[in-house]
Amino acid sequence: MDQLINDFSPGLFVMQAVILLILILLMKKFAWKPILSSLDERESGIQGALDAAEKARLEMQNLKADNEKLLQEARNERESMIKEAREIRKKMIAEAEEDTKERTSAMIAQAQEAIKAEKRAAVAELKGQVAELSLEIAEKVLRVELSDKDKQKQLVDKMLQHATLN
DSSP, X not given: XXXXXXXXXXXXXXXXXXXXXXXXXXXXXXXXXHHHHHHHHHHHHHHHHHHHHHHHHHHHHHHHHHHHHHHHHHHHXXXXXXXXXXXXXXXXXXXXXXXXXXXXXXXXXXXXXXXXXXXXXXXXXXXXXXXHHHHHHHHHHHHHHHTSHHHHHHHHHHHHHHOOOO
16 A cells, blocks of 8 residues: 555646546536437337236226226026026916916817717617617517417416506
8 A cells, every 4th residue: 555655646646637537527418318319219119018007907997997898798598598597487387387287188089978978888789789689688588478279368468467558
């Protein structure tokens, strides 16, 4: 350190100080303005990018909220469609059951009418057969009864006794 103090030259110091001042003035005039303007541009660019990022973040939040809203609307619409489909299904089932009941009732009524008609036909046929058999039996009995003259007379007397005259 002693050597530095011994080698100190005031002229050299002043000269170096003047050169430093000239260098600073030259730098200020030619370099500082472009450097500062480029730093300002860079700072404004960074701030613009930050603002754009914030805006994009807000837009993403808005889009997310819109998507959630659309998703909820879609869910609600799906639920209403499912509910409507269930109601339509229940209505169709009820209509089908009602139609089936009507058809069944009609078929039962038709079957009952057919049974009644068959029954009447069977009863009529049975009556016809009974009448025919009765006639055949009566004819055979009368032939046996009327084959003899005495039996004919007894039969006529017996019938007369049972017959009432007005």
